Amino acid sequence: MRRMRYDEPAAVAFRAGRHVPADGLAHWRAAVARHLAPRPGMALLDLGAGTGWWAQLFTAWYGVQVVAVEPSAAMRARARAPRLVAGRADALPLAAGSLDAAWLSTVVHHLADLPAAAAELRRVLRPGAPVLLRSVFAGRADQITLLRFFPEAIRLVDDTYPQAATVRAVFAADGFTAAAGEAVTQVSAPSLAAVLDGLDRDAHTPLRLIDDDAYAAGLTRLRTAATATGPVIDTMDLLVLR
Ligand SMILES: C[S@@+](CC[C@H](N)C(=O)[O-])C[C@H]1O[C@@H](n2cnc3c(N)ncnc32)[C@H](O)[C@@H]1O
Incomplete structure (x- = not known):
């Protein structure tokens, strides 16, 4: 796909406009807990952490030790995360076997070299540790309310983002198997006007x-x-690989 650069304007816009309020994420909190089985002190990688929203939530929700890895200097400059490191999925600045889980939220479609990312995750994760991917996969973009107003954007996702099956196949080459896949809803905003x-x-x-x-x-x-009332509820996919 044509990949988006997380430059200054993108980082400013992302920080201002893409953090779903925590009270809209109750289903994500429960779904991640089911697959992560969090315990205090668990070491979790937030890969492509952006501005650190999930790193903050996971720290607060589960008491895990999050290391946030993010390649964009503009995103890192606006990030809040307990531990934030510059780095890319295909060359993780982390020791082998040092992590208990990895979280990738809306990142997988940005990865130019998915096989290299899978190999790096295999290297840094302990055996059996889960990789949790929160994503809009190809064929699934119509689950996002905002995108339904932009059919060309839905086509772009369908044509250029990976399918869940593709991600599973790439990770299988490094010994990961699909442990779960589920659709998770979130309250993205109080109204379309918002x-x-x-x-x-x-x-x-x-x-x-x-x-x-x-x-x-x-x-x-x-x-x-936008005159319609009622909350904006979206669905994204959670894919869990071990
Ligand atoms: C849509 S943002 C998601 C940020 C965050 N995970 C979230 O959900 O709030 C995508 C992020 O992936 C990062 N990214 C892009 N290419 C990457 C790569 N090769 N390795 C790791 N992260 C990457 C971008 O810099 C950006 O911060």
Whole structure:
């Protein structure tokens, strides 16, 4: 795919617009707990941690020791995380067998060399440790309310993001097997009006990559629909590999 650069504008927009409020993430909290079986002191890698939102949540929710790895200097500059390290998925700055779990939230579609990332995760994780991927996989973008206003963005995801099956197959080469896959809902915003109010194109890879006319047309559709009341509920996939 054409990959988005997490430069200054993207990092500013991401920090301002992509943190789902913690009280909308109850299902994620429960689903991750089921697969992670967290215990205090457990060492968890948050790979492609961005601005550290999940690193903060996992620290607060589970009391685990999070090491956040993030390649973008602009994202790191805005990140809050207990331990934050510069690094990339294909060359992790971490010792072999040093981690009990890995978390990748909306990262896998950014990885240019997925086999190298899988090999690195195999190296740094202890045997049997889970990799938990939270993602919008190809074929699943229509589960995101915002993207339904931008059909070109849904097509872009379908055409350029990996399918869950592809990720499973790549990781299988390094001995990972799929332990679970489930759809998890979240309350992304209190209303469509709030989505519109907080919308910054730079914060959403598929919106950044469609052309300007397609973006403008979707924005018009969103403005028309934004009088609807009720929370915005989205579904993303959790894939667990061990
Ligand atoms: C959509 S953001 C997700 C951030 C965070 N995981 C979250 O859910 O809030 C994608 C992140 O992946 C990072 N990323 C891109 N390429 C990467 C790579 N090769 N290795 C690790 N992270 C990468 C980006 O810099 C960006 O911070």
